[in-house]
Amino acid sequence: MALISSRNEESTYEGPTSKYVQYAGVFAATLAAFSIGTYLSWTSSALPLYNKTDTLSVSDQEASWISSLVPLGAIPITIPAGILADKFGRKRTIWAITVPLFLCWYIIGFAQSKIWIFLGRFVAGAASGAASVVVPMFTSEIVEQSIRGLLGTIFQLQITAGILFAYATAFTDSLHVIAILCSVVPALLLISFPFIPESPAWLVMQGRKNEANDVLKHFRGAHYRTETELTRLELQASEMREAKASIFHLRNYQKMTWITLGLIIFQQLSGINALIFYAKRIFDDADSILSSSISSMIVGVVQVIATYYSTILIERSNKKLLLFISMSVMATCMFILSGYFHFQNSHDISNVSWIPLFSFAVFIMIFNIGLGPIPWLMVDNLFTNNVKRTASAATAICNWTLAFLVTKCFQDMVNLMGLSSSFATFGMISLIGTVFVSTLVPEMKQMGRNVEEIQIELYGMQIRTSRETDPEI
Template identity: 45%
Template sequence: MFVSVRELKMSSFDPENHSTPSPTAEKLIQYLATLSATLAAVTAGNYLGWSSPALPLYNQKDTLTLVDDEQSWVGSLLPLGALVGAIPAGWIADKVGRKKAILMIGVPYLICWFIIGFAPSPLWLFVARFFAGAAIGATTVVVPLYVSEIAEPAIRGTLGALFQLQITIGISLGYLTGLIKNLKWIAVTSALTPAALLLVFLFMPETPVWLIGQDRRDDAERAMERLRGKSYPFPQELAQLESNRKSQRMQKASFAELKNHKRAVLISFGLMILQQLSGINAVIFYAEELFKAEGSALSPTACTGIMGVAQVFATCVSMLLIDKAGRRILLMTSSSVMGLCLIAVALHFYFQSGVQSTGIPWAPLIFLTIYVIMFAIGFGPVPWIMVNEVSPTNVVGTIGSAAAMLNWSLAFAVTKIFINMKLVIGLPLSFGMFALICLTGTIFIAAIIPETKGKTREEIQMKLHRIRKMETKNDTVANDQTTL
């Protein structure tokens, strides 16, 4: 049901009188819960990186025979599965809870590794990749939601950035498993991560936000005390969550409900569109081919390895900056620099394809590496964080699912279309189009995206509805006088 601006005002506390959470609040359990939940993200990255070292091992002795078309399906079924898995993920998380939903995701993750490792036919391999993709799609919805709801505002951005970091670590691990040179042992080794997820995350708390939504006040209090520590003034935070729940009239939310939260939807969908149409998947998936086709100072494998390592370190930098610099400035810096890098790459490919081949050999490596670094700092982690920060509690699962569906649809489209773009309009114009989208994104962010750093959910909703502090205070006083 739509929450009017008047209702939001009446339920809001005065931010000027809101006591700041105790700086001595215990944060260890919040980090441990986030690290254990994001083991699902490590597994997702592992599945994404697996195809690079594993596909060349097929068509050998004691392995399956895969023709080129079958190998392409092995790769493309993952984003298709992710699209399907994202659809019910938010609804399931609202029904059974965030914790149970993440544990449910771990089961197909674990089973699919063994099917992949011991698949008797290509059909079994296809099925496993599809269901693993479905688990990845659900992961991108539920895990950021869980992290957002357990984290106190002061470290919410840092914990949220762990999701993207764990994905990049998982991709790197996927590349490293190729050193084993045995498909069965690659699968068994990779299965250790979802096994650890199921074992460790079982002992983590449910989110107080979901428990309050289920009228489980005592359970929410115990979860909050465990997450924040006994010295933290969590009764005040719980009272605020209960106030939010009443004002938002918690109920089963459908996709039709999204029309009542237009600004949250615009921000969430806009960031997902910009993230995928920035060309990141075209660069990541076809990096070796790009370096091989257009020439570079190092071997394609070395260039791709440098980009992968740079992405991991850049995500670590994002974790340090996101709660200090803020989400908005990271997004604007990321989109601007990415756009400029893509322009430089487009110019290199343009001159490289000329008669005199005047391109600079180091240009692809330098500018694509900077591009990937800036993506990891801003456009990679921040959109997933902001989807859960700007969405009201009663529709956060629905908006998260819809945003993930959009994200994976565009990921599949860009991955599939890029090869045709390269053949039809050429690399210079293809990267020029991606650059234009990135620079347009800077304008969108400057005009639409609010800063959510260090703000509570209620303060963010007040800002989205453009409710001024004085307005809220005056309405509260007027209401008190009327009551008297």
């Protein structure tokens, strides 16, 4: 639920340091996103260590389950997480989510049985899925409109920082040390988050207007005049109560729904999670110019930098063109990787051993400035407020489901076809995605257009007729 701002609202803001309180709140909440990143990429550094011990060896199939249980655990919690946040509050829900994010590291890192590893990864996945819903909800509700775009990128930036951190733990051969290091950030969140106030939007929804007033002054500054913003929050709360959309309302937005879900499908089937989860192993198999640990860290650094600059680039670029370029380059990178592994056993390619690292890094970079963030922006720009949350939930379920399938099946693909054909398959999917973007995705150059203008472009007069017959649209 976004806070609405205006020129008038900007003039009520006093105190040059009050935005730092908003930065602090967002940074603290998105430490959960950092933890998600560590769970996603932990397998890259940790899985090779299991077979170095006699007590707990892991087969390829077991490794694929260990990797894929995080996205599998996230699937069933996506919708309940939003309901729990509405009932108990964003702050309490985030703190409760952080408890398993912290404890699961000790379950996984110190497990004496593979069953406990499976359980820990699944529960951590459920907590990650809940955090991916509630944390962005909270951060969007505590910041003012003028900095929402900037702070909105911090969630994804924290995920990439967590991925890099887990790659960096490859310096140690101890699963215990890796688990302890990865548990530090959720521990910091557990300690710090009780000092962060509740979302003012949620307080207004609960009829606690006086508390919401105090929270707004906390986040905006003691001299901030809260009347206008409180009135708008009350209006939004009333609209949310009166026009809650179910999944069936998406039938009135079929083209938008298929466009958004289509982009998510190509996003996940591009192979992004297979690369993140199995980075170290892929570099080991490639005999890359650098060690697999250093190569993984370089890729992690590239991902963080690309995510940091993605907001500026996306805001200034033609979104449809950026999607097309992103998919084209990603397909090219996959075909290059496929060719490298194809000729690896039959030719001497030591002179071009830099190709896997270069292709991997370019793929990650272009993904994070195109196909990675833009599908999520589609939800915010193509759907009206009353169905936006439902559309977000459907998109998130699709995202986690496909992430699970790709991560689980990647090992089977490699066993069946080899790395070369597996990468070629991912490349073909991205190539098909360029056709999808060219033919079906609407022009998004003017991202600030009114939602109705974009809908009329997709549906013509049909959307107006639907609104007249169904006021909930």
